[in-house]
Amino acid sequence: MSTFSEKTTVYQANDSSFPRELEDEAIYILREVASQFEKPAILFSGGKDSITVVRLAQKAFYPGKIPFALLHVDTGHNFPETIEYRDWLVNKLGLELHVRYVEDSIKQGKVKEETGKYASRNALQTVTLLDAIEEFKFDACIGGARRDEEKARAKERIFSVRDDFGQWNAKKQRPELFDMLNGKIELGENVRVFPISNWTELDVWNYIKEEELRIPSIYFTHEREVFERDGMIWADSEFINKSEDEVPYKTQVRFRTVGDMTCTAAVLSTADNLDDVIGEILSAQISERGARIDDKRSEAAMEKRKQAGYF
């Protein structure tokens, strides 16, 4: 740490106001999707980022309806709270929801369940996703990924063209100039669209607060059976292979990011409202994806997953 031995000024981002320009930009992108593609869908995980995308879509086409279906790739290892939330939202907004299961891909022999201590279905869901894209003939899939999450995502375009196999080719990305989006593709190809590319974690939380959006309860503090592994707090569940010395205990935690139960770590927290959640993020010493077990696999874990068709 010789480089940064002294911090010269203390700056703290404490302005809770959300930069509305980001909303304008995201709405513009969503309207382009509706016009440039035949059959777009929103990839919905029940996490705060995809909730934000649904809200933006609602605003973009108001008073018309959201012209996108939702696609949920269900690993079977979800937090029950996110599934409840998903069904509530779909019902409230009158949306069309498609669910496809990783379990089915396993049964069909297309993917093999991972084994061992770190077994997760996170990587397997790519196959289920690509199959669903083909089945429904989705030509654009809208996701809530953000560039600030991870360094390979920092290189991602807003319209990210994927080939027949769903692969991301970082070296052949289309240049995106000004705000002109080129979604022209051949049959079989599809585009992943990231309308909140330029948002940070804090922007998302401030937006949720200003828009008074309901979010799944696991984002707030609750008592849960957890155990510790690799310096992280894991939620205990039947989907995780624990060793004998990994003894679960009860404590107050919340989730900062929500993937499935095998790849999301919890944080100790007493935050039971959005202001406290935002306060925690402002003073956090760990980044958001620091709580993602799937990213810790290697330096280039995300880039490799994206090449394989991950979003």
Place this chain on the structure above:
Amino acid sequence: MDILRIATAGSVDDGKSTLIGRLLYETNSITQDKIEALESASKRKGLDFLDLSLLTDGLIAEREQGITIDVAHIYFSTPHRKYIIADTPGHFEYTRNMVTGASNTSVSIILIDARNGVVEQTKRHFYISSMLRIKNIIVAVNKMDLVAYSQEKFEAIKAELLGIAEQVSFKGQTLQFIPISSLYGENLVRKSEETPWYDGATLLDTLEHFSTQNSELSTIQARFPVQHVVRPKTEEYHDYRGYAGKIASGTFLVGDLVEALPSGQISKIKTIEKFGTQLESGNAKESVVITLEDNIDVSRGNMLVKVGEQPESRKEIKAKICWLDSQMLTVGKTYLLQHGINRVKAKVTNISSVIDIKNMSLSNEAPADGGLKLNEIGWISLKTASPIFADKYEENPANGSFILIDESSNGTVGVGFVE
């Protein structure tokens, strides 16, 4: 809270990554786990210092080669505003990525290694920043610690760059020189005691005081490209017909008389809405829905402008173009021209001149090999199948640029600036 978008260009050697890393660090925008990840990655590479380029060079190929290839977007904020840095490569082979990254920004930071002074890359970056009409240029003379904070060195670099500015700068562009040391944080966030001869602001302070592009775009002629027609056809909104889009430039007010292009029909703005909320006005870059008093013919790709402020209707276009594709641009070829959100077929009728960006010299002859190659910048003429309503780029950057799409590959192959 507003957003300031900045472009940085240069190679790792200029200390670009250290500069960005320092800004993130001092604004509390980088967390402990990311710093630790950097430390362990630096160690794996056998380095005894923190290699901040690992923070921005996110692709495997970039880390292998130790260069920036593609644009990375980096975010930080101060209590005053949010910043988005488009970190772009400096190498000539990746000029197209530099143009792409810089296209959305209103500030360009040009980094110079104080030991080396102005190099070819400096000129190219300056030229591209000016071509894109980026209003604020900061020349950060870095590594001042390695030249003993010499005022003489700094002034010499400044003088040389001011000479270049006479050729490429445009009216209204500001040019600021700051002596810095990214490594020690001199004049970045904290005013340096090593440069008593420098009485200007620090880098961050300079950034904090720039006006954003949006506030300037709002003061010019109003342009509203229609993206999508909202027709709910529900009982409650039976006759509702709203035009959704992002205001490209200017300000529209409820009651403004507007003309729809290309039909030429005129109506009055009835409402300007955002998710049902009625606004009195809409400014540049705002995504709104506009409804009109009369039922006139408006569809996607059309444009609403204020009566008396029509842009020129163009079928013959002269433009400066930067070529982004490995397949040459050639005379006689037809491309799809996308102006904003509107697409028309366009044929290249002439290539009049090419700029040699390496030597900054303009050849007034068509290129010898008959086309414009990847990363080259030239002047061309195009003929479109139907008129587009573009402004000159220098008068209205939001309505004066276009991209060219090659229909055989669907790729975005060129970016043009209407002259």
